[in-house]
Amino acid sequence: MAYNVLIVDDSETIRAVIRKTLSLTMLPVNVVHEAGNGQAALECMQKHWVDVVFADLNMPVMSGMEMIDYMAERGRLTDTPVIVISTEGSPKRVDELMAKGVRGFIAKPFTPERFKETMEEVLGKETVHE
Amino acid sequence: MNDPQKTPVPSTTEWKSALAGVFTEVMEDLAFAFAEAGPTMADTRQSFIHVMMRFSGPLRGKVRMAVPESLCRELSANILGMEADHAESVRLSHDALREILNTICGRFLRELPNNKEGFDLTPPVTGRMRLEEVRAFAGSKDAASFLVDDSPVFVGAVFDE
Numbered sequence: 001m002a003y004n005v006l007i008v009d010d011s012e013t014i015r016a017v018i019r020k021t022l023s024l025t026m027l028p029v030n031v032v033h034e035a036g037n038g039q040a041a042l043e044c045m046q047k048h049w050v051d052v053v054f055a056d057l058n059m060p061v062m063s064g065m066e067m068i069d070y071m072a073e074r075g076r077l078t079d080t081p082v083i084v085i086s087t088e089g090s091p092k093r094v095d096e097l098m099a100k101g102v103r104g105f106i107a108k109p110f111t112p113e114r115f116k117e118t119m120e121e122v123l124g125k126e127t128v129h130e
Numbered sequence: 131m132n133d134p135q136k137t138p139v140p141s142t143t144e145w146k147s148a149l150a151g152v153f154t155e156v157m158e159d160l161a162f163a164f165a166e167a168g169p170t171m172a173d174t175r176q177s178f179i180h181v182m183m184r185f186s187g188p189l190r191g192k193v194r195m196a197v198p199e200s201l202c203r204e205l206s207a208n209i210l211g212m213e214a215d216h217a218e219s220v221r222l223s224h225d226a227l228r229e230i231l232n233t234i235c236g237r238f239l240r241e242l243p244n245n246k247e248g249f250d251l252t253p254p255v256t257g258r259m260r261l262e263e264v265r266a267f268a269g270s271k272d273a274a275s276f277l278v279d280d281s282p283v284f285v286g287a288v289f290d291e
Binding site: 010011012013014016017020058059060086087088089090092093096108109 | 156159160206209210211222225226228229232233235236237239240247248249250251252253
């Protein structure tokens with residue numbers, strides 16, 4: 001199965017780097033959507049099927065945390081796994097995210113290996129290699 | 131009256147040491163650039179870009195950086211895997227600089243003593259710097275100086291008391 005991915009980051013540079021990193025993992029990726037903040041991401045998810053979301057936290061308009069809270073309140077984090085990619089990786093912040101239902105955390109800067117490991121952990125190793 | 135629960139502001143020596151380590155790592159890991167201690171005076175012939183962001187949590191304050199525009203383009207190109215004069219890396223050079231500071235700030239705050247809690251960051255903001263502003267920043271006690279790929283870069287932090 002190939003995955004539809006949504007990258008949420010206000011930095012166009014980082015979105016380009018994540019897109020490139022995803023291609024380097026050799027994991028089956030179908031469509032890659034992009035959004036510059038949480039609000040745009042929620043709108044994207046209303047229009048398109050998304051299998052996994054990679055989201056930054058520190059963004060204007062609607063932060064990653066606000067987007068996660070919105071999804072958690074509506075039970076959407078179960079169907080659509082969110083992996084946070086951020087510099088804000090204090091143990092307390094990571095625990096807080098996981099308690100909300102976030103499925104993975106990747107600290108910036110990241111490597112293709114870390115991306116691959118996290119996707120396999122979140123989506124299941126067998127699934128991502130089908 | 132002093133608040134006994136308040137997180138003490140790190141000394142200049144403490145935060146400059148933490149910032150130097152983080153700056154060098156992030157330049158290498160994110161921007162594939164080599165950083166070393168640099169001169170405390172700016173080369174006045176260069177045009178500089180300023181980037182700043184605020185943080186709040188157990189400690190509050192701001193982190194800022196002044197980078198020559200030519201180096202911004204180089205760092206952007208490195209991150210994107212493009213040539214320095216590629217239109218896309220030039221277009222995204224300020225965006226790349228904001229992301230570099232965002233990464234530095236996140237790591238820097240985690241390195242500080244007594245600041246292992248979570249913190250909130252504002253999105254970084256970039257702008258051009260006038261020559262006298264670069265000189266004032268470079269010479270201030272709040273700045274640390276580096277050479278990145280032979281270009282001067284000034285990074286600093288200010289903690290709200």
